[in-house]
Amino acid sequence: MRAKRTVPLLHRTGLHLRPAKRIWDTANQFQSEIWIAWKGRRANAKSLLEMVALGALPGAELQLEAEGADAADAVQALADLILKSINLNEDL
Amino acid sequence: MKFSELFPKAHVIADLTAAAKDDAIREMIKHLCAAGALPKVHAAGVEKTILRREELGTTGIGKGIAIPHAKFPGLTGVCGVFARSVKGVEFNALDGQPVHLIFMLASSPDAVEAHIEALRKITTLIKDNDFCAFLRRAKNLAELADLLREADDRLRG
Numbered sequence: 621m622r623a624k625r626t627v628p629l630l631h632r633t634g635l636h637l638r639p640a641k642r643i644w645d646t647a648n649q650f651q652s653e654i655w656i657a658w659k660g661r662r663a664n665a666k667s668l669l670e671m672v673a674l675g676a677l678p679g680a681e682l683q684l685e686a687e688g689a690d691a692a693d694a695v696q697a698l699a700d701l702i703l704k705s706i707n708l709n710e711d712l
Numbered sequence: 713m714k715f716s717e718l719f720p721k722a723h724v725i726a727d728l729t730a731a732a733k734d735d736a737i738r739e740m741i742k743h744l745c746a747a748g749a750l751p752k753v754h755a756a757g758v759e760k761t762i763l764r765r766e767e768l769g770t771t772g773i774g775k776g777i778a779i780p781h782a783k784f785p786g787l788t789g790v791c792g793v794f795a796r797s798v799k800g801v802e803f804n805a806l807d808g809q810p811v812h813l814i815f816m817l818a819s820s821p822d823a824v825e826a827h828i829e830a831l832r833k834i835t836t837l838i839k840d841n842d843f844c845a846f847l848r849r850a851k852n853l854a855e856l857a858d859l860l861r862e863a864d865d866r867l868r869g
Contacts, residue, residue: 637779641769668773668806669839675832677825688836 621652623695624685635676637668644668646701652688652701654698665698713826717785717865719815721857722747723811725795726850728814736801737762737780740816744793750818751786758784758818772805776848777838781817783827790819790826796847796856813838813847839865 631639647654647665654665658680663670665684676682682702686694725743730736741759744750750758761782765771772778776799793816815834815867819827826852837843843859850856 631822633783636828636831637771637773637781654838669835672831673835673839675828677828 621691622687625693625695625699626681627699629680629682632678634678635674635712636703640668640671643671650694652686652691652694653655654686654694657683672689674679716861719794721858724854724856726853728795728797731801732809733803734757740793740795749791754786758782769816770804772803772811773820774805774807776812777811778803778811778814779834783819783821785821787818787820790817790823792817793794833867836867
């Protein structure tokens with residue numbers, strides 16, 4: 621199964637280590653392979669380094685993609701996290 | 713900003729003395745102040761902010777690497793300092809291993825884009841196991857500084 625969705629990164633300081641760690645924690649709860657892409661760069665959501673290496677800035681349209689048995693749930697969970705749970709004012 | 717401008721030779725410590733995280737961060741900040749890159753008046757505040765950030769979750773991301781960082785009012789742009797520890801620093805890293813390569817960033821809260829770009833460059837480079845191995849094995853400060861200067865070519869490649 622394959623699932624895709626694009627979500628804006630509302631975090632006002634961009635995809636730095638801490639929000640990336642939260643995405644990583646969520647991604648690792650799923651069996652599917654999960655990627656996040658932005659501006660032609662593609663990161664494995666289960667790799668902290670790859671996600672920070674995206675260099676995604678505030679407002680970035682992140683393309684989420686998953687492939688595997690729980691792909692739809694994985695994309696939903698990551699979209700929820702990025703849209704709702706990552707604290708916008710988390711600056712550190 | 714080029715990687716070599718972020719981590720010029722004057723901002724490089726070839727062999728850190730400290731063995732504990734707090735001491736390592738303090739030693740790196742002191743080095744930046746001595747290099748004239750960080751106003752001494754901000755040293756204590758930057759140290760406190762970096763340690764507070766570490767309490768929220770370690771920046772010891774595994775593979776012997778840590779990226780402690782802080783945004784602190786009064787700073788200009790993004791300032792980097794790199795330290796290698798031959799013996800290793802206990803950093804409470806995600807993989808539980810001691811840290812040997814530390815890339816520290818102290819940024820102005822306004823430097824959002826430059827801060828993310830600096831993190832992007834660091835993480836892109838440290839994905840390269842060869843680059844990390846070269847940094848670990850460099851004989852002295854001059855070799856480390858050369859590797860960091862050549863990093864811009866690796867990023868372009």
